[in-house]
Amino acid sequence: MRKIAFFFIAACAFPAWADGLKSLENFMKTAQSGRAAFTQAVTAPPKDGQAARTKQSSGHFEFQRPGRFKFVYEKPFAQTIVADGKTLWLYDADLNQVTQRAQDKALGSTPAALLASAPDLAALRADFTLESAPEDGGLQWVLATPKAREGQLKSVRVGFDGEALAVLDIVDSFGQRSLIRFTGMQLNPALPAGAFTFKPPAGADVLQQ
16 A cells, blocks of 8 residues: 555643644644645655655545544545544555554554544643744744654644644654645534545455554
């Protein structure tokens, strides 16, 4: 299954910058659900003197607390990531292949904790060091660094436009950067029943991990 750069968030304050942490705290308190379009740019570090290469993708995103979210990649390949509260599903339409994982084991110290899982900053502090960062590009920023050094995630910068999530800037332990920009973010929309229910398509290969 194609590797999808997809990681997430965390905790601990720097007194120099207050806006980013306040935006994160307000987002976690007030945003019980949401939907947005997104674009993602994944840039691998340069190798053997070659220039860094960036791959672009786009789609739409929904979440609902506690513990439910969905990324639907539409371009350039159809892929779906669904967390239904118990199971994390990854579906590659071209391969007609589904990967199934226990959600509590798969997410851990990832940006998903910010989007849908962790209820407050105190819960995030168990796994991350969180620092407010200077305003940049009209956004308020938070830098999240995982406390566990053996994981795949190195750092995440989270950008807020007011109280709306605008950007996830993710760097993994291999130096790969994934920049996810959200547009048209709607907070607390009425999402349809079954929005986060996933059933493997007929004939799909299902792999359990």
